[in-house]
Amino acid sequence: MAKLATWILLGTGLAFLGQKFVTFREKMNASREVVPVELQNCHLIEKLENGSEDIDILPSGLAFISTGLKYPGVPDFAPGETGKIFLIDLNEQVPRAQALKISGGFEEALFNPHGISTFIGKDGTVYLYVVNHPLLESTVEIFKFEEQQRSLTYLKTIKHELLKCVNDIVVVGPEQFYATRDRYFASFPLVLLEMFFDLHWTYVTFYSPSEVKLVAKGFGTANGITVSPDQRYIYVADIRDKKIYVMEKHENWDLTQLKVLQLETLVDNLIVDPTTGDIWAGCHPNLFKLMHYNPEDPPGSEVLRIQNVLADKPTVSTVYANNGSVLQGSSVAAVYNGKILIGTVFHRALYCVL
Numbered sequence: 001m002a003k004l005a006t007w008i009l010l011g012t013g014l015a016f017l018g019q020k021f022v023t024f025r026e027k028m029n030a031s032r033e034v035v036p037v038e039l040q041n042c043h044l045i046e047k048l049e050n051g052s053e054d055i056d057i058l059p060s061g062l063a064f065i066s067t068g069l070k071y072p073g074v075p076d077f078a079p080g081e082t083g084k085i086f087l088i089d090l091n092e093q094v095p096r097a098q099a100l101k102i103s104g105g106f107e108e109a110l111f112n113p114h115g116i117s118t119f120i121g122k123d124g125t126v127y128l129y130v131v132n133h134p135l136l137e138s139t140v141e142i143f144k145f146e147e148q149q150r151s152l153t154y155l156k157t158i159k160h161e162l163l164k165c166v167n168d169i170v171v172v173g174p175e176q177f178y179a180t181r182d183r184y185f186a187s188f189p190l191v192l193l194e195m196f197f198d199l200h201w202t203y204v205t206f207y208s209p210s211e212v213k214l215v216a217k218g219f220g221t222a223n224g225i226t227v228s229p230d231q232r233y234i235y236v237a238d239i240r241d242k243k244i245y246v247m248e249k250h251e252n253w254d255l256t257q258l259k260v261l262q263l264e265t266l267v268d269n270l271i272v273d274p275t276t277g278d279i280w281a282g283c284h285p286n287l288f289k290l291m292h293y294n295p296e297d298p299p300g301s302e303v304l305r306i307q308n309v310l311a312d313k314p315t316v317s318t319v320y321a322n323n324g325s326v327l328q329g330s331s332v333a334a335v336y337n338g339k340i341l342i343g344t345v346f347h348r349a350l351y352c353v354l
């Protein structure tokens with residue numbers, strides 16, 4: 001009798017794990033092959049060969065790009081190289097990428113930039129906030145952009161108990177920002193378990209020098225975050241659940257959920273076009289391929305444009321999709337004046353005229 005009970009228990013356990021694995025593969029879109037959608041007049045940008053995970057474009061057309069991300073579970077083709085912030089002027093006929101020098105005593109040897117966000121002060125000073133993972137910890141670095149010299153001056157580092165495993169940030173005031181946590185556990189085997197068992201333990205934090213608090217929780221893997229042009233709504237991507245949350249932002253910085261968009265692809269970073277309010281999303285058509293990198297069958301890229309996000313039926317269109325033959329692991333797409341810049345987690349960056 002005891003033996004039978006053991007077999008039943010074992011069988012149930014295996015069936016449970018098998019079901020979890022099937023669900024995990026479905027969530028990662030493991031069987032999905034991307035249907036190509038081409039753009040005209042595209043070229044890969046020279047010097048950006050080691051990731052371009054996040055992009056932020058100033059109203060003047062200058063784009064900041066974070067490169068060289070090292071992150072558990074992500075391929076790394078340049079193990080010895082430290083991360084950098086590059087600048088591209090999208091007004092140029094053939095935009096060139098230039099690495100920004102950093103002054104002010106910043107420890108560049110440990111620079112591992114991830115999500116970024118710009119903020120323009122009342123006096124016109126441009127600040128660049130960067131999620132950094134020195135030794136795989138999480139900090140937020142604040143730099144001042146020196147436009148004449150095309151360089152960054154390091155100002156300060158922010159660390160906080162509620163700023164762990166940070167993926168992206170959006171700055172909403174002087175030293176005030178929202179940040180996403182993309183995993184509960186820091187070590188990669190535990191992250192896999194977290195995904196495998198579909199835990200929803202990640203969240204959004206609001207940070208200011210006087211108050212730090214959780215403002216939204218229960219995400220599978222909170223990832224990209226941005227704000228609407230009128231500053232009323234915060235958009236949060238849950239990459240694992242293939243969702244974009246529209247959150248209402250209140251005077252006390254709390255967020256309440258207004259609506260959720262269910263998509264069919266794994267959404268990474270979000271950028272809002274300041275002129276139209278459209279959301280541009282860098283997406284992973286098949287995240288399984290990114291996590292089990294195989295150069296013979298690489299992960300693809302996909303860019304979505306979401307128009308009228310507040311309407312009953314927003315328009316979602318695929319602007320670009322590639323099976324990895326050109327661009328692998330797209331994480332962000334930003335537009336400026338009829339041009340688009342598509343960045344990736346670990347691969348190259350593509351520039352196209354729309």
Ligand SMILES: [Ca+2]
Pocket residue numbers: 054055115116117168169170225269270
């Ligand atoms: Ca960002």
Ligand SMILES: [Ca+2]
Pocket residue numbers: 115167168223224268269331
């Ligand atoms: Ca991201």
